[in-house]
Amino acid sequence: MLRNKEISVFLTSTILILGIGILSGFMYSPVTAVFIAVIGGSLAICYIVWMFWRYRKMIQLSSYLRKIMAGDTSLDVRDNREGDLSILKNEIYKMTRMLSEQQEGLQKDKExxxxxxxxxxxxxxxxxxxxxxxxxxxxxxxxxxxxxxxxxxxxxxxxxxxxxxxxxxxxxxxxxxGTVLFSKEKVEVSQLVKEAAAPMEIPLELKEIALEIEEIPGVAFIGDKNWTKEACINILKNAVEHTPNGGKITISYEENAIFTEIRIKDNGKGIEKTELPHIFKRFYKGSHAADGSVGIGLAMAYSIVTNQQGDIEVLSKPGEGTVFILKFYKQVV
Missing domain, CATH: 1.10.287 (Helix Hairpins)
Incomplete structure (x- = not known):
């Protein structure tokens, strides 16, 4: 501690001032000089003890910081008492938690x-x-x-x-x-549905599947048109894959004060109840999946919709077909 220049200057100044005070006290009486020496010495000792305690705390905090820089973010240095050291400890703790969260985020990204x-x-x-x-x-x-x-x-x-x-x-x-930036623009659902259905014309014709679009003018939502179109195409591909020859697929949509909803319904094989919780998982293939199916289309559709703070759900019964419901909320609370 004595190697610290500031502490050395303080001690030298304290001894010098105390010496001047004692000499000045002798001008009045020896008792006054002794009184000044006792009081001044006691105050100096108290301050030196407090300063020594404070210095030890600073060394402890420096040790904490070195451990944090070494990657140990599990330290808890919170202090609920008043004082500048307590404030510093709490700030160090906040920094530790932030670094820990960033480290966890980086680890998840690596995984x-x-x-x-x-x-x-x-x-x-x-x-x-x-x-x-x-x-x-x-x-x-x-x-x-x-x-x-x-x-x-x-x-x-x-x-x-x-x-x-x-x-x-x-x-x-x-x-x-989280590196995909979804645009926020007004998307006309009628145009979106037409563009999503266009690439499916040949597969629909080959299987003689009727596509019915229930058009309602003026229905729109705020989102990314191109990404949402890709989600709809993937759902339509799934519907075509699971609808038998001569079947029917219906696309309908509506808008209310809370959300805009798009429904894609088929009268195909349907999905078993035990499979419903897994259909949006990557590379999951149900019992009725076609040969060559990868099981990634629905996972991508789910990611696209949910990354726009929307929601996607599925209703299905074996032998009665499946309905995919896409919801785009007007305001996320």
Whole structure:
């Protein structure tokens, strides 16, 4: 403590002033000098003891800070007493909690990134294996031309599937990390539904599924049109996949004082009650999933809607079809 320049100056000044006071007291009487020496010495000793205690506390706080910088954010230095040291302790505690939350957030981001990479590698492994086998077969010089064209077609399909898969997983990863900026603009639902239905015309025609849109003019919500359209397309793909040939899909929407609602209904196979809590999980495939289904479309739709502070739910009974309900709230309380 004595190596501290400020403390050395204070002690030197105190001794000098006390000495001057004692000498001045002798000018009146020895008793006065002794009184000044006792009182002044006692005050000086009390202050030195207090300063020593304060210095020890500062050293303790410095030790806490070194531990925090070393990554130990579990320290609790809160102090509910009054005083500048207590205020400093509480501020250090606040900083510790903030650093701890940031560290947890970074750890979660790392885990999400690891999961995303693992998901991509797992899902790509199967088509890559398939393409490797077909590429080996294509290298055969005596391969029939019809087979060659068939294998080439399969490879092209697998490449398209991989491109869609990687693109979808990257979009999901961005949403998980919170790096996707959703715009907030007025979206006309009638136009949104038409644009979402356009890419599904060929699959609907191939399965002879009737698409009915119950149009209501003036219905709108505040959100991101392009991302919401992608969510609707994924739900429509799911509906087409689970609706039998000659079936029917209905899209309806309405607006009230609380939210704007979009309903996508099919009369397909429906979803088992035990499967309903899991359908929005990534890579979950239900018992009626089609061959080649990845189980990522509904997960993406869920992320898109909920990241816009909306809500998505599903009502379904086996054999009676399924209804997906998208809600976009006017004001989040």
């Amino acid at each position: 999400k990134l690891t999961d995303a990479i693992s998901d991509i590698s797992h899902q790509i492994k199967t088509p890559l294996t398939s393409m490797t086998v077909m590429a080996d077969l294509l290298s055969e010089p005596n391969l029939d031309e019809q087979k060659r064209q068939e294998f080439t077609h399969h490879i092209r399909k697998q490449l398209e599937r991989m491109e869609w898969l990687v693109s979808s997983l990257l979009k999901l990863s961005k949403m998980d990390a």
